[in-house]
Amino acid sequence: EVIQSPKIMEAAQKAGDRAVPESSAVESLCKDLDFVTGESGDVQLDPTLAYGAAALTFKDVSFELLPGRERILSPCSGHFEPGTLVALMGPSGSGKTTLLDILAGKKTSPYTGQVHLNGLPRNELFPRLTSYVPQDDMMFPTVTVKEQVMFHTALKTEVPSTVRREDWAKTIELQLRAVGLEEVQNSLIGSDVVRGISGGQRRRVSLACGLATGAQIFFCDEPTSGLSATDAEQCVRYMRLLCKKYGVSTVVAIHQPRQEVAVLFDHLLLLTSGDVVYNGKMTEARRYWSDAGFPVPDLVSPTDYFLDLVTPGTLDSQVDLFREFYQTSPKGKASVDELVDRELCKAALTAEELLEARHRRLSQFGDMPPLRSHSIYGVRFQKQLQKVFCRQVRLLLRDQQGVLTEILVAMVQALVVGAAYIGIGKGEDAGYHQVGFYFMLVMTCALSGIK
Ligand SMILES: Nc1ncnc2c1ncn2[C@@H]1O[C@H](COP(=O)(O)OP(=O)(O)OP(=O)(O)O)[C@@H](O)[C@H]1O
Numbered sequence: 001e002v003i004q005s006p007k008i009m010e011a012a013q014k015a016g017d018r019a020v021p022e023s024s025a026v027e028s029l030c031k032d033l034d035f036v037t038g039e040s041g042d043v044q045l046d047p048t049l050a051y052g053a054a055a056l057t058f059k060d061v062s063f064e065l066l067p068g069r070e071r072i073l074s075p076c077s078g079h080f081e082p083g084t085l086v087a088l089m090g091p092s093g094s095g096k097t098t099l100l101d102i103l104a105g106k107k108t109s110p111y112t113g114q115v116h117l118n119g120l121p122r123n124e125l126f127p128r129l130t131s132y133v134p135q136d137d138m139m140f141p142t143v144t145v146k147e148q149v150m151f152h153t154a155l156k157t158e159v160p161s162t163v164r165r166e167d168w169a170k171t172i173e174l175q176l177r178a179v180g181l182e183e184v185q186n187s188l189i190g191s192d193v194v195r196g197i198s199g200g201q202r203r204r205v206s207l208a209c210g211l212a213t214g215a216q217i218f219f220c221d222e223p224t225s226g227l228s229a230t231d232a233e234q235c236v237r238y239m240r241l242l243c244k245k246y247g248v249s250t251v252v253a254i255h256q257p258r259q260e261v262a263v264l265f266d267h268l269l270l271l272t273s274g275d276v277v278y279n280g281k282m283t284e285a286r287r288y289w290s291d292a293g294f295p296v297p298d299l300v301s302p303t304d305y306f307l308d309l310v311t312p313g314t315l316d317s318q319v320d321l322f323r324e325f326y327q328t329s330p331k332g333k334a335s336v337d338e339l340v341d342r343e344l345c346k347a348a349l350t351a352e353e354l355l356e357a358r359h360r361r362l363s364q365f366g367d368m369p370p371l372r373s374h375s376i377y378g379v380r381f382q383k384q385l386q387k388v389f390c391r392q393v394r395l396l397l398r399d400q401q402g403v404l405t406e407i408l409v410a411m412v413q414a415l416v417v418g419a420a421y422i423g424i425g426k427g428e429d430a431g432y433h434q435v436g437f438y439f440m441l442v443m444t445c446a447l448s449g450i451k
């Protein structure tokens with residue numbers, strides 16, 4: 001039986017009316033950050049701007065390194081409505097990244113189970129509707145923070161022709177302000193050899209790149225590791241604001257957040273050694289723990305307490321008890337499975353319809369290229385090529401010493417090769433020598449390309 005989800009359909013109707021994330025809208029977003037508390041209803045869905053209409057459902061997702069041996073993730077199910085901020089928690093090595101990668105469609109090794117978007121199996125358009133922030137930062141050291149976020153966004157989304165570059169840049173600046181990077185927006189990313197921003201700031205640049213793409217679902221792998229407690233809280237508040245105001249969903253793998261950060265999440269999925277030990281609302285976790293016989297003591301942070309109890313090898317560890325309790329409790333696996341089976345029957349907007357809604361919305365602000373509804377890329381090949389080329393030229397010009405060295409090396413090479421092959425056009429064996437020369441020329445070009 002196909003059931004229409006009223007919540008999703010209503011959000012989808014609004015999706016058609018959403019304005020472009022122009023600077024005034026993002027400016028109000030920055031102001032709204034002060035009102036994010038984690039309480040239910042702290043931020044209202046914005047009826048004109050909300051565009052999130054994608055529910056994520058997964059059933060019996062599991063991963064084994066070798067079939068039948070070395071299980072990394074035991075079968076795990078769940079359902080996240082649009083507008084949900086989800087925390088994936090667990091001790092180190094518990095399978096958070098593995099689960100996140102499977103849900104985000106990033107896992108290349110074979111795994112079992114199904115992942116559905118709005119009740120339908122994921123298709124090739126899924127990456128265009130989602131955004132992934134990996135655990136490791138991968139960025140060019142000699143670009144600035146703002147350039148990095150603008151480049152990333154430009155490769156993911158088309159911008160209407162009437163939106164001026166300055167306006168687009170202003171929008172990005174405001175988004176950088178929301179994650180606390182306003183002051184370093186013109187600093188270089190840096191690396192071990194190039195002086196740049198700090199490790200925590202780099203983490204936030206990765207997060208800003210992911211969040212600026214206007215996706216329906218964001219997957220973030222430890223976006224707050226290496227950040228001070230205050231900065232981490234600011235980032236999670238921003239994620240909650242995006243979820244609640246725009247109706248998008250965010251799944252965040254996170255290590256032991258402090259209490260003020262933990263309460264910002266709607267849903268908690270707690271893993272230990274690849275097994276689920278809690279999968280439900282964050283507000284109901286305390287009660288669940290009491291039912292299992294371990295009420296959270298006063299003055300103790302619930303998430304710290306949960307993690308202490310499910311970390312293998314510690315004195316307080318109760319891993320087997322909680323593993324068993326999840327399997328047998330009516331509030332554990334049974335209730336999740338029931339929810340998942342119900343949600344898998346619901347039909348809502350398809351991936352194509354979600355993309356069409358976004359295209360219609362952006363078309364209100366200027367000419368847009370035709371919607372590429374069957375391509376895995378949201379942006380035309382020529383545009384991607386242009387963006388990558390421009391960035392490469394900018395990087396080259398920035399590295400003047402490198403360019404000078406390359407020119408010098410090329411001149412020396414030319415002189416040496418020229419001297420070695422001088423006069424090859426003359427004599428009886430001219431053709432033979434010339435073939436050798438051209439072969440050497442092609443090889444040199446190919447090898448310098450590899451460099
Ligand atoms: N491809 C792989 N090859 C070998 N081991 C793997 C592979 N993928 C996952 N694992 C193992 O599976 C376990 C879970 O890994 P995963 O990266 O998901 O943990 P995590 O919860 O994200 O840990 P952390 O908090 O340290 O990031 C680890 O013990 C890891 O070594």
Ligand SMILES: [Mg+2]
Nearest residue numbers: 096097135253
């Ligand atoms: Mg990880």
